[in-house]
Amino acid sequence: MSYNEEYNSDPVYFCENCYSLYIKHDDFLDADYCAKCGCSNIGCTDIKDWEKLYENRYKRKLVTRAGDPNVIKVYGMTWKEIKQFICDSPRWESIVCRMYPHLRNRYGRADTLMMFFDLVTRQNRINELKDILVKYIV
Numbered sequence: 785m786s787y788n789e790e791y792n793s794d795p796v797y798f799c800e801n802c803y804s805l806y807i808k809h810d811d812f813l814d815a816d817y818c819a820k821c822g823c824s825n826i827g828c829t830d831i832k833d834w835e836k837l838y839e840n841r842y843k844r845k846l847v848t849r850a851g852d853p854n855v856i857k858v859y860g861m862t863w864k865e866i867k868q869f870i871c872d873s874p875r876w877e878s879i880v881c882r883m884y885p886h887l888r889n890r891y892g893r894a895d896t897l898m899m900f901f902d903l904v905t906r907q908n909r910i911n912e913l914k915d916i917l918v919k920y921i922v
């Protein structure tokens with residue numbers, strides 16, 4: 785069995801309400817819940833079936849490379865972790881310019897990143913950013 789086949793049969797946990805993979809555990813209630821919509825109906829399937837569900841519902845593919853482990857990684861990240869990842873990445877400027885080319889070489893690193901994070905959240909483009917980040921995680 786190749787790494788990918790093995791990976792594809794790993795169980796993934798997802799929200800049955802919005803299909804997000806961003807599932808968190810509530811220690812106090814000792815229960816899992818969706819960090820996106822708060823729903824506590826958590827389903828379990830494999831990545832391929834989850835992708836089918838997601839596609840049928842949202843009429844778009846989340847990623848083009850099926851079963852990519854980076855997808856799970858990126859979609860499981862909190863906004864804080866995403867910001868940290870971009871700040872630490874030597875390719876931060878390339879990530880920023882894919883979404884906002886006008887920010888290139890105009891301000892210093894700290895200001896550029898601050899403006900970038902502000903734009904992404906205000907324009908509600910976090911999912912778009914996640915799709916881009918999948919290509920930057922090694």
Ligand SMILES: [Zn+2]
Pocket residue numbers: 799800801802803804818819820821822823
């Ligand atoms: Zn949800």
